[in-house]
Amino acid sequence: xxxxxxxxxxxVTQFGKPVTLSCSQTLNHxxxxxxxxxxxxxxxxxxxxxxKDFNNEADTPDNFQSRRPNTSFxxxxxxxxxxxxxxxxxxxxxxxxxGGDSTDTQYFGPGTRLTVL
Amino acid sequence: AQKITQTQPGMxxxxxxxxxxxxxxxxxxxxxxxxxxxxxxxxxxxxxxxxGSYDEQNAxxxxxxxxxxxxxxxxxxxxxxxxxxxxxxxxxAMRESLYNFNKFYxxxxxxxxxxx
Numbered sequence: 001x002x003x004x005x006x007x008x009x010x011x012v013t014q015f016g017k018p019v020t021l022s023c024s025q026t027l028n029h030x031x032x033x034x035x036x037x038x039x040x041x042x043x044x045x046x047x048x049x050x051x052k053d054f055n056n057e058a059d060t061p062d063n064f065q066s067r068r069p070n071t072s073f074x075x076x077x078x079x080x081x082x083x084x085x086x087x088x089x090x091x092x093x094x095x096x097x098x099g100g101d102s103t104d105t106q107y108f109g110p111g112t113r114l115t116v117l
Numbered sequence: 118a119q120k121i122t123q124t125q126p127g128m129x130x131x132x133x134x135x136x137x138x139x140x141x142x143x144x145x146x147x148x149x150x151x152x153x154x155x156x157x158x159x160x161x162x163x164x165x166x167x168x169g170s171y172d173e174q175n176a177x178x179x180x181x182x183x184x185x186x187x188x189x190x191x192x193x194x195x196x197x198x199x200x201x202x203x204x205x206x207x208x209x210a211m212r213e214s215l216y217n218f219n220k221f222y223x224x225x226x227x228x229x230x231x232x233x
Contacts, residue, residue, distance in 0.1 A: 033221075111160040
């Protein structure tokens with residue numbers, strides 16, 4: 001089945017120690033997203049890619065970086081994790097709807113739960 | 118102004134009864150899509166149902182239906198015959214077509230608890 005895969009499902013890191021979360025997809029979608037979600041809150045968009053075109057949200061801290069080496073893979077790098085970065089990180093994909101078709105949903109991975117000690 | 122508003126932080130419903138989760142939205146686009154997602158405690162976001170702004174009929178998917186009132190800018194989710202497995206967070210989201218068309222705007226969510 002086509003899907004969005006995130007590894008690892010659970011990640012523990014130490015305060016200030018860089019960490020990388022990965023996401024891969026078999027849907028061949030050209031848009032990929034990274035969200036941060038804290039307990040009982042809505043997902044907060046960090047950035048998204050349209051192909052290799054990177055779109056950063058204005059309020060995403062510089063501590064968060066992303067790479068998309070090809071269509072299938074996308075990485076989230078947290079350069080110096082703080083205690084406030086402990087959260088669920090969700091990767092999602094969708095087809096680009098440039099041209100006015102808003103019908104396509106996002107497809108989400110299972111998420112990576114990050115703990116910062 | 119917020120794009121998506123969900124005013125019910127938490128809801129309780131008795132098993133086998135129907136429940137309505139509220140969602141209102143704000144957009145100046147003529148073409149947009151409205152989505153509902155379910156997020157169980159495991160964390161995965163599951164797509165439930167979609168309504169397009171030009172769709173004349175309310176969307177239905179099994180026990181889920183969307184009560185779309187365009188003039189009121191509301192897109193309420195109706196779950197019929199609630200089951201214990203419906204206990205989860207529910208998010209309403211919108212995708213516009215003209216600007217920022219690859220962004221999804223999420224509401225703050227409603228936590229639904231189904232009582233046996």
